[in-house]
Amino acid sequence: MTEKIDYVYLTSAPHSGSTLIACLLAAHPMVSTVGEFSSPFSPSEKCSCGSRYGDCNFWADWKQQAADAGIAFDPGKQALKLAPEPGSLTDSFYYYQFSKRAVARIRDTLFKRMFPLKTKTFSRRLRTSVDLAGILCGREKTRIFLDTSKNPFQIRFLRDCPNINLKVIFLVRDGRAVMNSLLSKETIYTPQSAAETWRWCNKTGQGICDTYVPEKNLFHLKLEALCDNPGDTLAQLGDFLELDGVPDLDFNSDYHIVGNYMRHTFDGIIRPHDEKWRQHLSRENLDIFNRIGGRMNREFGYMAKGEGTS
Numbered sequence: 001m002t003e004k005i006d007y008v009y010l011t012s013a014p015h016s017g018s019t020l021i022a023c024l025l026a027a028h029p030m031v032s033t034v035g036e037f038s039s040p041f042s043p044s045e046k047c048s049c050g051s052r053y054g055d056c057n058f059w060a061d062w063k064q065q066a067a068d069a070g071i072a073f074d075p076g077k078q079a080l081k082l083a084p085e086p087g088s089l090t091d092s093f094y095y096y097q098f099s100k101r102a103v104a105r106i107r108d109t110l111f112k113r114m115f116p117l118k119t120k121t122f123s124r125r126l127r128t129s130v131d132l133a134g135i136l137c138g139r140e141k142t143r144i145f146l147d148t149s150k151n152p153f154q155i156r157f158l159r160d161c162p163n164i165n166l167k168v169i170f171l172v173r174d175g176r177a178v179m180n181s182l183l184s185k186e187t188i189y190t191p192q193s194a195a196e197t198w199r200w201c202n203k204t205g206q207g208i209c210d211t212y213v214p215e216k217n218l219f220h221l222k223l224e225a226l227c228d229n230p231g232d233t234l235a236q237l238g239d240f241l242e243l244d245g246v247p248d249l250d251f252n253s254d255y256h257i258v259g260n261y262m263r264h265t266f267d268g269i270i271r272p273h274d275e276k277w278r279q280h281l282s283r284e285n286l287d288i289f290n291r292i293g294g295r296m297n298r299e300f301g302y303m304a305k306g307e308g309t310s
């Protein structure tokens with residue numbers, strides 16, 4: 001249908017800065033993105049361009065072009081629920097992240113044979129995402145589609161999709177900052193579940209990247225490095241994406257991003273990372289985080305050896 005594109009998938013825990021990355025790269029002339037492509041949204045919600053999604057010409061045109069190509073596309077209903085159902089043994093087997101690469105691949109082969117319908121359904125949904133990405137890149141004359149949907153399980157299906165070169169950005173942020181952000185901006189989290197969510201997302205993302213993504217197609221990105229040293233970090237990201245040096249970002253473009261509130265407020269300025277968690281997280285909550293995520297946070301280099309182990 002279209003030329004082969006680079007499908008760049010960003011995986012991370014929530015509140016790790018994925019919307020910032022989407023806003024930054026949306027401004028690059030070689031990149032097409034709508035941020036969290038597979039997150040659901042309602043036509044009455046506001047797109048980052050200021051219109052409601054249901055009134056935004058960008059989405060209407062994309063839908064029409066998809067229809068012309070024989071693809072049913074209902075913006076906002078692209079949601080993919082790739083996650084284990086609580087209590088389902090089948091799902092536990094299917095989504096379990098084995099530490100050994102070979103074991104994970106044997107599981108994948110077994111599962112394809114045992115549950116062909118389920119596997120085909122997921123594969124078809126991801127291929128539709130890839131086809132839609134190709135249509136958008138063709139329309140915008142770009143060669144890179146950035147999808148910041150975050151859920152690492154999509155990588156297992158995207159890697160089998162034809163007509164793309166899959167690249168993965170593995171984005172991390174200090175778990176204490178993520179915990180603080182989840183507790184202050186989302187009502188569904190307890191200190192325990194916030195810390196567990198951060199650890200689970202990163203552990204799963206890391207395992208899936210190790211198992212399925214060749215090193216040359218994987219970019220490890222720390223939000224703090226981008227915020228504190230944007231020039232060098234964007235240059236490295238530009239190299240990874242083969243953008244010929246430092247991305248030349250056009251912040252005057254209008255974007256059509258799905259993501260958090262930042263999609264409405266981004267002004268093109270990357271600010272140094274803050275450490276509000278130092279004032280806001282109680283000693284008790286820090287202890288909870290250290291117990292659940294301390295070891296991983298140290299492995300990522302956010303805490304000194306021995307810090308948080310009292």
Ligand SMILES: [Zn+2]
Nearest residue numbers: 047049056256
């Ligand atoms: Zn829009």
